[in-house]
Structure formats: structure tokens, C-alpha cells
Amino acid sequence: MSSTASRGASPRRSLISLSVLALLAPLAAAAQSAAPSEAPSTATDATASAPAPAKLLDEVTVNGVRKKTFAPTTVRVGAFRDQDPLDVPLTNSVMSRDLLDAQAAQGLYDALKNTAGVTRSQVSGSTYDNLSIRGIVVENRGNYRLNGNLPIVNLIDIPLENKEQVEVLKGASSMYYGMVPPSGIVNFVTKRPARRRSPR
Structure with a gap:
């Protein structure tokens, strides 16, 4: 009995294995036929992911004219004469013409x-201007x-009217002028004659 059952079971197993193989055969054939076609696509994907070469832009030339500014070019107060105010190691302010x-x-x-x-320190109606710099009164005679x-x-x-610029030297560094x-x-800087005559 057991031998008959075992004999009957073996044809079933063989049928199942044959049906499984019959189902897998088309899938294996499709995989083999798709493998060569996928190789070029992966190559194109690799080329597509590569960065494009950078394009050189045309050269741009910018031309401009500097507008007129109020920035002074020299300072004449203190020991540093005829130098740029930014190069003077003292606190100064220069008002140009x-x-x-x-x-x-x-x-x-x-x-x-x-x-x-710089503020006005006078409270009376004097004709001259009494000034104070940083809260200390500027002495009118020195x-x-x-x-x-x-x-x-x-x-x-x-x-x-005859002044080219007005300069202010701030702080205790002004004491080298005296007591x-x-x-x-x-400091008042008077106008100087022009180097060239203006055409008439």
C-alpha cells in the first residue's frame, strides 16, 4: 500500500516540476533577450549623467565715469601736511570747497x-561762532x-568766500600747537591761484 502511494506520488511531483519549468522557460528566454538591449541603455544613462562641458562666456567690458564727490584729497592741519586724510593717524574732518x-x-x-x-556752544547772539568739539569748548584765541x-x-x-577748505583736528593731539x-x-585753508589760466 505504501509502495503504491509512493509510486502514485512520484508522477505528481514530476508533473509539478514540469509545469514549473514550462512557466519559467519563457521568463528566462525574455531575460536573455532583454539583457543585450539593456546594455546600451545603461551606457546612454552613464553619458547622460556625465556633466556637460562648461561654455565660455563672452568677455564683458564695463566703462564708467566716476561722479564728482566731496571727498578731500589733502589735509594741512597738524604735522602731516598735504597728505590724504585717510593716511593721517589723527582724527580729522575736512570740508572741501x-x-x-x-x-x-x-x-x-x-x-x-x-x-x-562739533556743536555750537554759544547761547548769546554773538556775531562769531563759539564751537565745542567732543564737549570741550574751542578757545577763540588759540x-x-x-x-x-x-x-x-x-x-x-x-x-x-576765500577759503579752499575748512579742517578740524579733534582730540588731545592738537596740543602740539601749544598750550x-x-x-x-x-584750520582755514585759503584759496591758491590756479596753475593754468582759464581760456577767455
């Missing part, structure tokens, strides 16, 4: 009203200079 004209400055305070640390050297007295209304208050030095 163009800036004075643009502000329509009529007096000293009009010229220095936009300078940091802290005002003409062209960096000549001391002048600031007890009158100083005209600005003056350490507020600072106000």
Missing part, C-alpha cells in the same frame, strides 16, 4: 554743522589757525 558750496555755508558753524562731534600755522582770533564773523585746550584745532 565743493561741499561748502553745496551746503551754501555762510559762516563757520554752517561749514561744520554736519561734522561729527585753537583757530590759518593754513595750518598762523593763529587767528575767532572773535569776528570769518568769511568763507591750548585739548578740544581740537579749526
Whole structure:
């Protein structure tokens, strides 16, 4: 009995294995036929993923004209004469002639009203301008200079029509001018004649 059952079971197993092989055969054939066609696609994918060569752009030339500025080119107050204000190791402010004209400055305070640390200290209706630099009063008989050297007295209304620029030297570094208050030095630079005559 058992031998008959075992004999009957073997044909079933062989039929099952044959049916499985019959089902897998078309799949194996399809895989073999698809393998060569997939190889070129992987190659194209590799070329597609490669970065494209960078394109060179055309050369661009920019031409411009620098606009007129109020930045001064020299400072004449202190020991550093005729140097760029940025190269002077002292706190200074320079108001050029163009800036004075643009502000329509009529007096000293009009010229220095936009300078940091410079304020008006007078409370009376005097004709001259009493100034203070960083809270210290500028002494009218010692802290005002003409062209960096000549001391002048600031007890009158100083005209600005003949001044090329107005300079302020701030701080205790102004004491090398003598025994003056350490507020600072106000320097007036007069106009100089032009090197070339203007055409008539």
C-alpha cells in the first residue's frame, strides 16, 4: 500500500516540476533577450549623467565715469601736511570747497554743522561762532589757525568766500600747537591761484 502511494506520488511531483519549468522557460528566454538591449541603455544613462562641458562666456567690458564727490584729497592741519586724510593717524574732518558750496555755508558753524562731534556752544547772539568739539569748548584765541600755522582770533564773523577748505583736528593731539585746550584745532585753508589760466 505504501509502495503504491509512493509510486502514485512520484508522477505528481514530476508533473509539478514540469509545469514549473514550462512557466519559467519563457521568463528566462525574455531575460536573455532583454539583457543585450539593456546594455546600451545603461551606457546612454552613464553619458547622460556625465556633466556637460562648461561654455565660455563672452568677455564683458564695463566703462564708467566716476561722479564728482566731496571727498578731500589733502589735509594741512597738524604735522602731516598735504597728505590724504585717510593716511593721517589723527582724527580729522575736512570740508572741501565743493561741499561748502553745496551746503551754501555762510559762516563757520554752517561749514561744520554736519561734522561729527562739533556743536555750537554759544547761547548769546554773538556775531562769531563759539564751537565745542567732543564737549570741550574751542578757545577763540588759540585753537583757530590759518593754513595750518598762523593763529587767528575767532572773535569776528570769518568769511568763507576765500577759503579752499575748512579742517578740524579733534582730540588731545592738537596740543602740539601749544598750550591750548585739548578740544581740537579749526584750520582755514585759503584759496591758491590756479596753475593754468582759464581760456577767455
